[in-house]
Amino acid sequence: MSWGALYAQLGGVNKHSTSLGKIWLSVLFIFRISILVIAAETVWGDEQSDFVCNTQQPGCKNVCYDHFFPVSHIRFWCLQLIFVSTPALLVAMHVAYRKRNVKKGLLANRAGSAKEDDLESLKKRRLPITGPLWWTYTSSLFFRLLFEAGFMYALYYVYDGFQMARLVKCEQWPCPNKVDCFISRPTEKTVFTIFMVGSSAICIVLNVAELGYLIVKALLRCSARSKGRRTFVHQDKISTEKALLQNEKNTMLLSSTSDSSTNKTV
Amino acid sequence: MGDWNLLGSILEEVHIHSTIVGKIWLTILFIFRMLVLGVAAEDVWDDEQSEFVCNTEQPGCKTVCYDQAFPISLIRYWVLQIIFVSSPSLVYMGHALYRLRTLEKQRHKKKAQLKVELEETEALEDHKKIEKELKKLDEQKKVRKAPLRGSLLRTYVLHILTRSVVEVGFIVGQYVLYGIGLAPLYKCERDPCPNSVDCFVSRPTEKSIFMIFMLVIAGASLFLNLLEIFHLGVRKIKQTIYGSKYNGDEDSICRSKKNSMVQQVCILTNSSPQKHMHLTHTSLVVVPDKQIESLPLYMPMAGPPPSHEVPKGDPSGSEQPPRENRLPSQPEFQTLQQLGATERRSTLDSRLHSCSSEESGPKGSGPPRNVGQQPRASLRASHIEIPAALRKQSRVSQCKDFSEESDSPESGNYPTARKASFMSRGLSESPSDSPASKSGSDTEANRIAQGESPAITPPPAAGRRMSMSMILELSSIMKK
Numbered sequence: 001m002s003w004g005a006l007y008a009q010l011g012g013v014n015k016h017s018t019s020l021g022k023i024w025l026s027v028l029f030i031f032r033i034s035i036l037v038i039a040a041e042t043v044w045g046d047e048q049s050d051f052v053c054n055t056q057q058p059g060c061k062n063v064c065y066d067h068f069f070p071v072s073h074i075r076f077w078c079l080q081l082i083f084v085s086t087p088a089l090l091v092a093m094h095v096a097y098r099k100r101n102v103k104k105g106l107l108a109n110r111a112g113s114a115k116e117d118d119l120e121s122l123k124k125r126r127l128p129i130t131g132p133l134w135w136t137y138t139s140s141l142f143f144r145l146l147f148e149a150g151f152m153y154a155l156y157y158v159y160d161g162f163q164m165a166r167l168v169k170c171e172q173w174p175c176p177n178k179v180d181c182f183i184s185r186p187t188e189k190t191v192f193t194i195f196m197v198g199s200s201a202i203c204i205v206l207n208v209a210e211l212g213y214l215i216v217k218a219l220l221r222c223s224a225r226s227k228g229r230r231t232f233v234h235q236d237k238i239s240t241e242k243a244l245l246q247n248e249k250n251t252m253l254l255s256s257t258s259d260s261s262t263n264k265t266v
Numbered sequence: 267m268g269d270w271n272l273l274g275s276i277l278e279e280v281h282i283h284s285t286i287v288g289k290i291w292l293t294i295l296f297i298f299r300m301l302v303l304g305v306a307a308e309d310v311w312d313d314e315q316s317e318f319v320c321n322t323e324q325p326g327c328k329t330v331c332y333d334q335a336f337p338i339s340l341i342r343y344w345v346l347q348i349i350f351v352s353s354p355s356l357v358y359m360g361h362a363l364y365r366l367r368t369l370e371k372q373r374h375k376k377k378a379q380l381k382v383e384l385e386e387t388e389a390l391e392d393h394k395k396i397e398k399e400l401k402k403l404d405e406q407k408k409v410r411k412a413p414l415r416g417s418l419l420r421t422y423v424l425h426i427l428t429r430s431v432v433e434v435g436f437i438v439g440q441y442v443l444y445g446i447g448l449a450p451l452y453k454c455e456r457d458p459c460p461n462s463v464d465c466f467v468s469r470p471t472e473k474s475i476f477m478i479f480m481l482v483i484a485g486a487s488l489f490l491n492l493l494e495i496f497h498l499g500v501r502k503i504k505q506t507i508y509g510s511k512y513n514g515d516e517d518s519i520c521r522s523k524k525n526s527m528v529q530q531v532c533i534l535t536n537s538s539p540q541k542h543m544h545l546t547h548t549s550l551v552v553v554p555d556k557q558i559e560s561l562p563l564y565m566p567m568a569g570p571p572p573s574h575e576v577p578k579g580d581p582s583g584s585e586q587p588p589r590e591n592r593l594p595s596q597p598e599f600q601t602l603q604q605l606g607a608t609e610r611r612s613t614l615d616s617r618l619h620s621c622s623s624e625e626s627g628p629k630g631s632g633p634p635r636n637v638g639q640q641p642r643a644s645l646r647a648s649h650i651e652i653p654a655a656l657r658k659q660s661r662v663s664q665c666k667d668f669s670e671e672s673d674s675p676e677s678g679n680y681p682t683a684r685k686a687s688f689m690s691r692g693l694s695e696s697p698s699d700s701p702a703s704k705s706g707s708d709t710e711a712n713r714i715a716q717g718e719s720p721a722i723t724p725p726p727a728a729g730r731r732m733s734m735s736m737i738l739e740l741s742s743i744m745k746k
Contacts, residue, residue, distance in 0.1 A: 002304055005274060006297065041309070048317055048468065058321040059451075059466035066450055070471040078306040082297065089293065174321070174464065 003033050006085060013088040016095045016126055020210035024203055025088075028081070031199040036077055040192050043185055044074045050184030057174055064170035064181045070158060073189070077196055080151035084203070087140035087147075094136040098127055134218060141211045148204050152197065162197050164189040270300045273352060280355045283362040285414070287494040288426075291487055295352065298483045303344055307476050310469055311341045317468030324458055331454035331465045337443065340473070344480060347436040351487070354425035354432070361421045377403050423498060430491040437484050440477070447474030 007029060014025050047069065053061040129137050156162065164186040170179045183189075274296065281292050314336065320328040377400060384396045414422060448470040454463045467473075 002270070002301070005271065006301060009297075037305075048313055058319050059464055062317060062319050062466035062468055063450055066469055066471050069469075071475055072310070072469075072472060075306045075310060075472065075476075079302070082301060086297065089297075174466075 003037060006082075007033075009092075010085055010088055013092045013095075016091060016129075017088075018129065018210055018213065020206055020213060024206040024210065027199060027203055027206065028085070032077070032196065032203075033081055035192075035195065035199075036074070036081070040077070040196070041074055043188050043192055044072060046184055047072060051181060052184075053170065053175070053179050053181040055175060055179045057176055057179075060170070060172075060175035060179055061181070063172045064168070064175060064179065067170065067172050068168050068181070068183075073155070073159075073193060073196075076151065076155055080147065080200070083147045083151070084144055087143040090140045091133075091137050094133055095127055098133055102127075129214065130221070134214065138211065138214055141207055141214070145204060145207045145211070148200055148207070152200055152204075155193075155197070162190070162193050164193065270304055273349070274300065276356060276359075277352060280359045283359055284355075285494060285497070287490055287497055291490040291494070292355075294483065294487055294490070295348065298486075299344070299348055299480070302476075302479070302483075303341070303348070307344070307480075308341055310472050310476060311339055313468055314339060318465060319468075320454065320459070320463050320465040322459060322463045324460060324463075327454070327456075327459040327463055328465070330456045331452065331459060331463065334454060334456050335452045335465065335467070340440075340444065340477065343436075343440065343443075347433075347484070350432050350436070351429055354428040358421050358425040361418060365418050373403055419498075423495065426491050426494055426498075430488055430495075433484055433488045433491065437481060437488070440481065440484075444477065446481075447477060 010025060014022055017025070048065055051061060051065045053064055055061070127133065164183060166183060166186045168181050168183065170181050171177070277292055277296070281289055284292065315332055318328065318332045318335070320331055322328070380396050380400050380403070384393065384400070387393055387396065448467055450467055450470040452465045452467055454465050455461070
């Protein structure tokens with residue numbers, strides 16, 4: 001299992017995202033996952049082997065390294081990317097469920113053999129983000145934001161900022177007194193940390209924008225619907241009464257036909 | 267680290283035959299275990315031995331202390347865990363495919379019989395009827411999932427139980443071997459180390475984090491297994507409690523040879539009072555020829571099911587074809603049948619079409635990604651050409667399909683479904699899975715077309731090749 005497989009999964013979800021969602025996915029894969037795999041992993045590759053402490057005491061280096069790097073940046077970002085990608089799968093599940101219902105509706109309503117085209121178009125068609133799907137999509141966005149922000153904050157908290165120091169002073173047992181330890185490639189690591197944090201921030205901005213866009217769209221839809229209802233209410237009352245009468249007639253007709261059909265079949 | 271894509275592609279096939287909870291379980295397996303193991307955890311344990319330092323100059327002391335501290339590296343342990351936990355699914359999949367093959371054989375036999383009948387009969391009505399039957403059988407071909415009942419259901423439940431037991435075993439094993447976290451200091455007193463020697467573990471905090479993470483994920487998988495058992499159990503209880511209401515659905519169970527319990531349901535069906543005589547709501551059952559004679563015994567008593575069955579049947583998804591009662595020898599029922607015939611046939615066609623389109627839909631995503639044999643790039647190699655590698659690895663799972671496809675031209679249906687990512691494909695089927703397993707009829711399964719009996723023989727051959735390369739992959743994993 002690799003990033004490529006994850007890309008395959010998310011690629012399917014991409015179809016049903018908004019344009020901002022598609023941009024987000026591209027940023028995720030090009031600027032974060034690719035950079036992580038191609039560049040960042042090599043930079044952090046020798047982080048422990050080239051972590052040197054000014055001591056001959058066996059075990060001191062291990063302990064100091066463990067103290068200053070509880071979780072490596074690379075693992076951090078890997079987990080962040082995995083967690084951030086996962087809510088999209090919720091949307092995929094909901095879309096599949098909805099498509100299934102639409103399909104059933106199509107099949108129940110129409111008789112005839114030339115349905116394959118309809119079903120094929122349904123498969124390719126992009127479902128509108130309305131109703132329960134809107135809620136699923138919004139909550140997935142929300143979780144995405146939560147995970148992004150959470151991981152960013154955790155990184156800031158664990159490493160006291162986004163900058164990598166050149167020298168750390170270690171006082172862990174079994175190191176005698178205070179020992180100077182030197183981190184390998186601190187500047188390069190700082191550059192990549194800032195880059196990854198920056199792309200994470202861009203993703204957060206995109207997610208917030210997408211969330212805002214969806215909320216605004218939903219509000220507009222609601223207001224359009226309520227306007228439509230109001231105009232209907234202002235219609236001539238006589239015509240509504242006529243409509244009601246017609247409804248009653250129709251229901252009577254329907255009940256009579258159903259009675260006759262039951263008589264026939266029994 | 268070896269390539270997980272091989273196991274991944276096999277499990278994608280399993281995905282088709284799972285219930286919805288099973289699909290969620292597979293997703294968690296793929297993303298939170300395989301992916302995390304491959305991209306993150308492996309690097310943490312890379313320098314496990316080289317950075318294991320002991321406070322001694324005694325030659326050999328570090329080696330024996332490392333061996334005592336880490337009898338099995340956790341990475342290898344988790345690889346074994348994933349493989350053992352996935353294996354029962356492969357057994358179940360084998361059974362499901364076998365069942366599909368028998369159903370397909372039956373379908374072929376029936377088709378041949380119908381063709382013979384078509385030539386023999388001269389009456390126009392019978393002609394039309396037989397042609398419609400043939401068309402229906404053709405459409406069944408497109409459905410590829412075995413219905414979850416009878417011995418297949420038993421295998422399924424057994425496989426979930428085995429999976430749970432294995433999962434528990436590995437969780438307990440991890441706890442016994444390493445506890446919850448790793449301590450940075452390990453005191454070693456093994457020969458040839460003098461007295462007690464302090465040894466220091468590399469990256470203990472990071473390793474503890476991953477250990478806890480994997481324990482939590484294993485716990486979540488176990489929970490899902492239990493949920494699935496509960497879900498199946500509840501459904502079973504519902505079926506037995508509301509057995510009379512599901513009579514129409516289970517009408518065809520009467521004709522099943524495999525399920526003896528089902529025959530008791532038949533008796534219940536026949537004796538239970540029928541509320542409506544609307545044949546428009548009758549679920550139709552295709553009856554194998556030898557059992558048509560037995561039909562007249564059932565038909566007078568077995569009326570159509572209550573109308574509220576249909577709404578229940580509908581949510582059960584597009585993969586539940588209505589069953590058709592064909593009674594050429596019962597003229598008094600023919601007119602009644604023809605009343606609802608067009609409506610039912612259209613729903614039958616449409617449902618079968620939906621099955622086929624569900625299967626054929628994801629194929630669209632397959633061919634663009636299927637570009638032929640790819641070398642299996644390990645994650646490290648992919649550093650060099652990540653854009654190509656990203657594409658490659660998404661296609662690696664296709665390369666096996668491609669080889670299978672070249673083996674058998676008839677297996678077009680079979681491997682193409684694997685080309686789609688299992689999520690997009692599996693999710694489209696997932697809602698229809700649980701309903702398909704709800705309805706409990708084997709003759710329904712007769713209709714659910716699984717057009718792979720000719721295709722089944724090539725995959726096992728490919729499967730043998732697969733298993734060989736899988737062994738090679740695993741050995742490369744273990745070497746590390």
